[in-house]
Amino acid sequence: MDFLSSLSIPSLPILPLLLILPILGAVFCFLIKNDRRHTRHMAILFSGVTLALSLLLLYDISSRGYVESESYAWINTAYLQMNLDIGVDGMSMLMVLLTALLVLMVAIFSDTESERSNSFFALIMATQAGLMGVYLAQDYFLFFIFWEVALIPMFFLIAGWGGPRRHYASMKFLIYTHVASMIMLIGIFMLVITAADGGVLNFSFEAVKAASAAGLFTTTFQVVVFGLLFFGFAVKMPLVPFHTWLPDAHVEAPTAGSVLLAGVMLKMGSYAIIRICLEVLPEGAIAWQTVMIVLALVAILYGAYACIAQKDLKKMVAFSSISHMGFVLLGIATLSGIGIQFAIFQMFAHGLITSVLFMVCGIVGHNTGTRDIPLLGGLAGKMPIFAGFMMFGFLASLGLPGLIGFVAEFGVLMAFFDYLMGIDVLWPIVFALASLMLTAGYFTWAMQRSIFGKETTKIDMSNVHDVNRREGVALGLLCALIALFGIMPWLIMDVLAEMPLVLLGVV
Amino acid sequence: MPRKVMTMIPIEMFLILSAALFCIGLVGVLVKTNGIVILMCIELMLNAANINFIAFAAYLGDALGQVFVLMAIAVAAAEVGIGIAILLNVYKAKKTTDVDDLTILRW
Amino acid sequence: MMDLFGLDLTIINDVVKELMPIMPQVILIIAAIIVPVFGYGKRKGITAWLSLAAVTSALALTIFLIYDSYSGSFLNLFEFNEFTGFMMLIFMLVLFLVVLISLTESENRKHSGEYFSLLFVATIGMTFVAGATDLITLFVGIELASISSYALVAFRKNDPRSAEAAVKFLIIGGVSTAISLYGMSLLYGMTGTTELAAVADYLAAGDFTWVYIVAVIMLIAGFGFKLALVPFHAWAPDVYEGAPTPVATFLAAGSNKMGFIIFFKIFLIAFVAAQTVGGVPELQWLFAILAGVTMTVGNIIAITQTSIKRMLAYSSIAQAGYVLIVLAVATEYILAGGLFHMMTHVFMKGGAFIVVAALCARGIGEYISDYKGLAKRAPLVAAAMGLFMFSLAGIPPLAGFASKFILFSGAVTAEGTWIWLVALAVINSALSLYYYARVVKAMFVDKGATTEKIRVPHSFKFAIAICAVATVAMGLYLGPIMEICEAAAAAFFAMV
C-alpha cells in the first residue's frame, strides 16, 4: 500500500477513465482482426485495467467517506444545462466494482463464441461502458443516455450469439425495457422541469435534490412521479408482473450476456430506485411503501415458485434472480437505514452469486448439449469439479451462512422484521421466511436431479469433459470472493457505512 | 332610387356561387375516373376561390385580391401544364388515363 | 462616389444591398436558368458540377448571413431573420445532399439539366415560404415547390410507378391547393388584407364564427397535405415509393418542413399573439389531437411495412406528428426543440433515404428482406444505416434522441396540460423502435444469401458520411446547434 500512497492518486483522473477505458476497449476489440485469442486478451487487458482503477479509486476515497465527484462543462444554452457530472458514493462504488469485476470474469470465461469474436468482445466492453456510465452519472441526461446505451449492445449480444429463439427474445427484451425507460423519461422531465421552476433546465442530480429539499415537489406530484419512475425501474429489476422479458432473454442469451444481464443490469433498476426515487421523492416513497412491500413479497414468492416448476436449468436460475431481486426491493421498501444498506449488500451479493450460477448453466449447456434438467443426472460422476462449483453456487444462493448471500438476506429480513414490529403487523414475515424454504427446496431438488443419482442415459455422456482452466479460474475467483465477503461482511459494510445516513437525511 | 344601389348584387350571391362551384369541383374529383376530367374539376375549385377573391376585392375596394387572383391563375395554368404532361406520360405507359387503373403502389 | 470608366459602380452596390435578403435565392435562380443550357452540351456531367457549385455557394452565403445574424426584408413580401435563415439552411442542406447524390445518378444523364433546375426551383419556393410575410408570397412559394416536385416525381419517364406516383401526387396536391386557396380567400375577405400579421391577429381573436371555422379547417386541410398529416397523408407512402429515390429524399427531408413553416407562420404566430389571453385553446387542442392521431397512425402502419421506402414514409408521417406538438404547446422553448428536431430529421431521414438510394444504385432491392446480411457486404454503409435507424428511434446518444428529448421535455409544462400528449408521443417513439430494429437486425444479425462486397459510389459515400457524422455530433454535442435553434425561435417570437 505504500507505493499506492506514494503515487499521488488525485493526479490520475480515475472517474473519467472508468468511462473512457471500456469505450476504448470496445473500439480496439472491434478493430483487431478477427482472431479469438487476441480479442479475448485485449478484452481481459482492458477490463483488468478498469478493475484495477476502480480498486484504486476505492482505496483513494476510502479516507473521504467514499464520496468523489467531478464535473466537466458540456451543454449550457439559454434553456438547457447538462454537464458531464460523474461521481461515486458508497453504493455506486460497489456497483462500479461489481461491473468491472464481472466484465473481467466474463472476458476470462467466454471462449466459446468462436465466430465474430471481435464484435462479441467489443459488445461486452460497450455494455460495460453503458453500465459504468449509469453508476457514475450524476446528471439525469447523462444517466438516461447510459441507461439506454447499456441496452443496445446487450440486444446485439442476445440477437447475435443467442439460442434458437433469440429473435423473439432479443426483440422482446429491447422493446419491453425501452418502453419502460421512456415512461421513466417522462418522470425525469417532470422532475427537472418542476425543479427548474421556469428557469434554466438544470439536469444535474444536485439541482433536483436541492429543489426537493427546498420543497418544490408537492406530495401529489411526488406520488405521481414516483409511480412513473418506479415503473421504469421495476421493469428493469424486474418485478412481477413486469418480468416476462427476463426469462426469455436469459434463456436465449449467451453465458456472458446472461452474467452481465443478471449480474449488473438488473441492479440498474434497484440502484435507480434508491438513487432517484428515495433521495428525491421521500413523500412519494412513503406513499408507495405498502405497494412496494407487496410487490417485493410477490416477487420473492412468485420467483421461488416459478423456479420449482422450471425444466430448463438456466430458466430456473433466471427466476431465482427475480426472487432475489425481490429481497432487494424488500430492503428498500422498509425505507430504513438497515434495509437500504442490506438491499445494496444484497445487490452486490446477488451479482456475485448469480454470475456463478449462470456460468455453471453455461458449462452444462456447452458440455452436455442440453440444460434440460430431466435429461441430466449423475453429472457429479463425470464432472466432479463442476459439481462442486454448482453445489457451492446453489448453496450460496439459498443463503448458506458463512457465504455472502446469508449476510444479505439476514440483514434484509431483520430490517423487514424491524419495520413490521414498528407497525405491529407480524404475519408478512412468514412469506419472506417461506421463500427461504422454497429456495432451498428448488435448489436441492435441481441438484438431486441434475448432478446426483445415476448417470443419465438420455444424452450422450461419452465425450463430456469437466470444467476447463478458463472456466475454473473465473468460477474459482468468484466463489472465493463469495466466501470472503461472507466471512468478512464488514469489508462491504464499511463502504456502505455512510450511505443510509445520506439517504435518511432525506427519507 | 340611384342606379348604383340597384346594380349592387349582394356579396352573398358571389359566395354562394363560389361555394357551389367549389362543391361541384369537389364532387367531380370524387366521382370522375378520367384523369383529365379530374384536372378540370380541380380548375373549377381553384376558380371558385378566385371568384371569392374578386368579389371580396370589389367589396373591400382593395386591389390585392385581384393581384392574388392573377397569381392564382398563373399557378393554375402551370399546374395544368404539368398535369397534362404527367397524364400523357401515364397514357404512354398504360394506354389509359383512368386513375382507377393506377394501383401498383399501395399498402 | 467611386467611378470607373465613367460607369457609376454604386448602382451595383445598391442593387446588391437591395437584393441581399434574397441573395441565396438569386444565386439559385441564376443557376436554375443557366444549368439546363449546359444540359444540351456534349459533356452533360458538367451540369451536375455546376449545380453543386451553385448550391455550395448558396449554402455558404446562407451560413454567412446566419453567422453575422443579418436581418432585412425585401419589398415587405419577404423577411430574412434568424428563423428564415435557419429554415433556409435546412433547405439548402437538403438540396446540397440531393445534388450530391445526383452526381452519379445514371438515370439523370438525359435531361439532367432540367432535373437540377427543377430541384433549384422547388428549393427556391421553399426558401421563399421560409421568409414569407404575405399570403401571396406564401402561396406562390408553396406552388413553386409543389409543381416542380410533381415534375420531379414523374421524372423517371419510362417507369410506370414513377408516373403513377406523380398522378397521385398531382391530384391530391391540386385538391389541397384548391382547398387552401379557398381558405385564404375567406381569410382575405375577413381581414381585407393578405399580410400574415393581420391574418394572425384575426385568428388570434378566436371568435368562432362559421367562416372562421371553415377558413381555419380549410387551411389546415390544404397545408396538412404538405407535411402529410393524418388524414391527409395517404399520398405520401405511394409517392415516396414511386418517386426516384433522390427525389424521395428531397421530399421527405425537405418539403414537409415547408409545411411546418406554413403552420408556424399562420397558426403558431396567432397562438403566440394570443398568449396573453392564454392562446387559442380550441385550436391548440385541435392540433394536439391531430399530432396524437398522426404519430400513432404513422407508427402503427409502419410496423408491418416490408418496403423500406414505405416504412420510412410512414415514419416521417410519425415524425411530423411529433413536431406538431409544437403547435399545441406553443412556447419558445418547444419551438426551439421543434426546429432542432427538423434539423436532425434532415440528416437521419435524409441519410436513411440516401443509403436506400445508394443500394438501389447497386441493384439491392427496397425490401427489408433484401438487406439481410448487409453488414457483411457493406459494413460501413450498414453501420451508418444502423445509426440512422437508432437515431430515428430516439436511442441515445444520437441526434434523434437529443432532439426528441428536448421536443418532448418542452411539452411537459408546469401546469401539465399536455402530459397525456407527451405520454402518447413517448410510447409511440418506443414502439417505433420495433420497426427500426427490424431493419438493423436484418442487416447485422440475419445471414444473407450472398456475402460479395458492395461498392457504393463515392458521392453517396460522401453524403452518407456527412449525415452519419452530423447524426452523431448533434447528439453528443448539441450545444451550438441548440443555440442556433433558440435564436431562430426567439426571432420567430419577435415577429409578433
Added chain:
Amino acid sequence: MEYAWLIPVAPLLAFVIVGFFGNKTKEGGGAIALGSVLIAFVLSILVSYEYFVTSGLFDSGEAYAPAPFQWLVFGDYALNFGIYIDSLTCVMLLFSSFISLMIFLYSIGYMKGEGARKRRYYAEIALFLGAMLGLILSSNYLEMFIFWELMGVCSYLLIGFWSYKHPEGDAASEAAASAAKKAFLVTRLGDVCMMAGLFVLLFAFKSLDFTTLFDPAEIANVDSGMIILGSLLLFGGVIGKSAQFPLQDWLPDAMAGPTTVSALIHAATMVKAGVYLVARSYPLFIQSADVMLVVAVIGGVTAFIAATMALNNMSLKRVLAYSTVSQLGLMIMALGAGGYVIAMTAGDYHASLGYTAGVFHMMNHAFFKALLFMCAGSVIHAVASEDLRQMGGLSRKMRITSATMFIGALSIAGFPFFSGFWSKDLVFESVMNPYASGLPAGDIFLFLFALALITAFMTAFYMFRMWYMTFKGKPKEAAEHCHGESPKTMTVPLIILSLFAVGSGFLLFVGLNDIITFSVIGGEFMVGGNGKTAEYLFWHVLENKWTYVSLALSLSGIFLAYLMYSRRIINPARFNMGGRSGLYRFLTARYYFPQLYDQISLKLGYGVAKGVDYVDKNLIDGTVDGISNAISGSSDTMRKMQTGNVRNYAAIVIIGTMVLVAVLFILVRFGGV
C-alpha cells in the same frame, strides 16, 4: 483458554487442506483429519482443565467470555463473534471431540476401500466436527446459527456421500440423494424457525450475545412475550436438528450415508446440537413454564413414537436411528421437566435435577450410541448388508464386535450400573418431579412419565431383538460370506468406547455431579457448581422406587427379546400376523410420516408451482404477447386502407376535413376543454 478458538479452527483448517490437497497425502487426508481432531481433543482437555482448576472461574460459577470481535454492526444492532466457555461448554467439548477422535480413527479402517473419494469424505467430516466445536464455543446465537447451518450442509453432503456411484448400485444412490435432500430440507424448516427466533431476540435485546441475553437485568426489561416467542422459535430449530416430533422422520433416512457418518451425526455432533441449544438457552426458556411444558411434551411424545417405530424394523441401522430419536426425546423431556420446575418455583431454586439428567444422559448416550453404531458398522462392513433377516450367528465370527455391542445394548437398556442406568433413572425422576411436588401441570408429567417407562421397556426389547437377530440363531445368507473380525483400527475404538459405555455413569459421582448443573440463585443464573453431592445422588437413585420399576421393565424387555429371537419360544409372527396386522403395517410405514411430508411438499410446493408457471406462461406473458399481436394486427388492417386508388385518397381528405370541422366545432362548443 485464550487459545480456545483454536479448537474449531484445527478441524476447519484440516478441511481446507484435505479438501484441496487431500489426495497427495496419506490415506487421502485421513491422517491430517485424525491429527486435527487429536489437536482439538487435547486442546479441549487443556481448556477444560484451565477452566475448572486453574482459572477459578468454575468455583465462582461464571463463564469465560472475552470481549467479542465485532462482526457486523448495523443500525443499533451489533452482531459479534467470540467464545463463551462454561462448564457445559467444557463437557460438550470433551465428549464430542473425544468421540469424534474415536470415529475418525475407526474411519481409517472403515473407508479403506473408497479410493479417491476418501479425500472428500475426510474433508467433510473435518468440517462437520469443526462446525460442531465452533457451535459449542459460540458466544452468541448468530455465531451458533452459522455453525448450526454449516452442520446442516455437512450432513447434506455426507448423507449424500454415495449419492452417485453408490457401492450398492444406482437405486441406492438415488435414495441417498433424496435422503440427503430430505435431511437438509426438514432441518432447514427448523432452521428457518430458529432464524425467526434470532430476529425476535435481536430485536428485543439489540444483541445476541449470551452475556447480554443471560443477564437477568436485561431479561427483566424486555417484554416477556418477545422472550416466549423467541424461545419457542428457537425450540423450533431444535425440533428440526434433534429430529423431534413432528420433524423426526429425516433421521432414519439419513442412514443412507456411511455408518461412520451416522455415528458422527448421532453421537457426537448434529443431533446433540439441538439438546445443547436447549440446555444453553435455559435462562431464556425458564422465563415461561409453558415453553418448558411444550418442550417436555414434545420430548416425551418423540421418545414414545420413535421407540414404537423401532420395534419391528428390520434394518440394523434404522433401529439404532430410532433409538437415537427416542433417547433424544428423553433428554429433551428431562430438560423440559427440570425447566418447568424452575419456572414454576420462580426465584431461588437449588440445582435443577432435570438439567443434570438431560445433559448427563446426552453424554452417556454419546458414548454408547457411538459404540453401537460403530459395532453396526463393523458388522455391515463384514456382511455388506443391513437387513437383520439376513444375519444371525455372527457372534462366533466376530467376537469383539458382538461383545462390545452387547455392552452397548445393556448400557442403553439401562442395565444396573451401566452408564445408561444412572442417567436414565435420573431422567425418569426429573420427569416425575413436577407431579411429586404437586405443580399445576403435574398430571401431564405423570402421563409423560408413563410414556417414559413404556419407552424404557420397548428400548430394552428392540435393542436386544436387534442384538439377538444379528449375533445369535443360525446364520442366514448374508452372514455366510462373512470374513471374520474387522481390522484393528476399527476394533480398538470399539473396546475403548465400550469401557466408557460401562463406566461413564460413575463420572457423575466423581465431580460431574457438580459440573453439569443449572441453578437460579437470587435471580442469578449459574451453570455448574452448587450441585447436589455425589453420594446424595448415588443413594437417591438407588433408593428411588421408580428405579426398580423401570429396571424391572427393562429386564423384562430384554427377557422377552431373548425368548422371541434367541430361544424362539414365542413366534414374532403371532404379533404381526405375518405382516398383515394393521398396527404392524402402521409401524413399518412410520406412522405414514413420510407420506405426510411428501404430500405437504407436493401440494404446497409443486402444486402451487405448477399454478404459478401456468399463470406466468398464459396470463402474464400472454398479455404481453397479446398486446404486441394486437398492435401488429391493427397495423395490418390499417395498411389495407391504403387502397392505392387516388380517388379514395381524395375521399379520405374530404372526409377528414369534415371530421376536423366537427371536432373543432365540438371543441368550441364545449369550451376548448
